[in-house]
Amino acid sequence: MAAPKSEERVLVVLASAGSKPYTVADVQRTLAQANAFFERSSFGQVHLRTDVTPWLTAFTQSPGCGGATDHSLDGIFGAARTAARRAGYDTTSYDDVVYALGDNHCGFFGTTVGHDVMLMKEPTVQLLVHELGHTFGLGHAHGADCIDLLRCALEDTGDTLSPMGSGSLDFSAYEKSLLGWIPGQPHVTAPKRYVLVPPTAPSRLAQALVVETNRGTWWIEYRSKPFRGVLFRFVDSSFHSAPYDPSAILILKPTKANRPWIVQGESYRIPYSWRVTLTRATSTRAELRFRP
Numbered sequence: 148m149a150a151p152k153s154e155e156r157v158l159v160v161l162a163s164a165g166s167k168p169y170t171v172a173d174v175q176r177t178l179a180q181a182n183a184f185f186e187r188s189s190f191g192q193v194h195l196r197t198d199v200t201p202w203l204t205a206f207t208q209s210p211g212c213g214g215a216t217d218h219s220l221d222g223i224f225g226a227a228r229t230a231a232r233r234a235g236y237d238t239t240s241y242d243d244v245v246y247a248l249g250d251n252h253c254g255f256f257g258t259t260v261g262h263d264v265m266l267m268k269e270p271t272v273q274l275l276v277h278e279l280g281h282t283f284g285l286g287h288a289h290g291a292d293c294i295d296l297l298r299c300a301l302e303d304t305g306d307t308l309s310p311m312g313s314g315s316l317d318f319s320a321y322e323k324s325l326l327g328w329i330p331g332q333p334h335v336t337a338p339k340r341y342v343l344v345p346p347t348a349p350s351r352l353a354q355a356l357v358v359e360t361n362r363g364t365w366w367i368e369y370r371s372k373p374f375r376g377v378l379f380r381f382v383d384s385s386f387h388s389a390p391y392d393p394s395a396i397l398i399l400k401p402t403k404a405n406r407p408w409i410v411q412g413e414s415y416r417i418p419y420s421w422r423v424t425l426t427r428a429t430s431t432r433a434e435l436r437f438r439p
């Protein structure tokens with residue numbers, strides 16, 4: 148797996164046992180929206196260059212859901228790949244190949260193996276961005292009310308803002324740093340005031356603040372749209388999520404309010420570390436105070 152290229156070539160193969168449950172134009176429209184998402188999120192550093200095959204008859208009957216083993220998934224990928232090759236598409240010349248299967252009613256919507264994606268339902272923007280995120284090496288964006296996982300339940304895709312969770316706002320600053328879209332960010336080492344700008348445009352100011360603790364690394368970021376608030380995500384150094392990058396946990400309730408951010412005037416105590424107060428939140432920047 149690798150970070151996306153500036154021109155990432157993506158082929159979508161429509162494969163079924165003969166049905167055409169949605170149109171090529173539908174998929175092209177969704178791909179254009181996914182491309183817009185990546186262009187916006189990467190500040191123009193990544194563009195998807197996409198092709199879509201016509202519906203190809205790849206299976207003699209509904210291919211089912213693959214089951215738990217890679218072997219049966221391989222069989223589905225293999226049949227769809229063969230159908231694409233017969234139709235004149237060289238799947239090896241693309242960075243990522245998305246196989247969208249018709250005639251399917253599976254309990255899951257998509258799965259990714261390396262740079263091959265299989266979708267069991269009509270592609271949506273959120274689903275495409277999520278599965279392509281996996282091909283770029285990102286794991287799931289978790290959510291929890293706290294990082295003491297004996298006390299708080301971890302939700303695997305519980306990040307309500309990142310497309311690697313259940314959200315559709317934007318990739319997190321942590322994910323953008325993994326993807327190479329933002330440079331190294333400052334580490335908080337002293338109790339003082341810090342200025343933070345949203346990770347939504349190139350900037351020489353801090354687009355995130357990083358706090359190292361014994362248990363792992365905190366990523367703090369500011370958003371000014373559609374809310375003005377500071378988010379806290381924790382990357383647990385004891386987690387292993389291979390083959391993907393380590394996942395971050397979004398703190399879903401940093402205050403008693405039912406939202407995953409703090410607003411101006413509110414504070415959050417990072418466990419065993421700083422107390423962070425959002426002292427000023429404007430449309431362009433935030434000011435944070437760190438105290439022991």
Ligand SMILES: [Zn+2]
Pocket residue numbers: 277281287
């Ligand atoms: Zn996933």
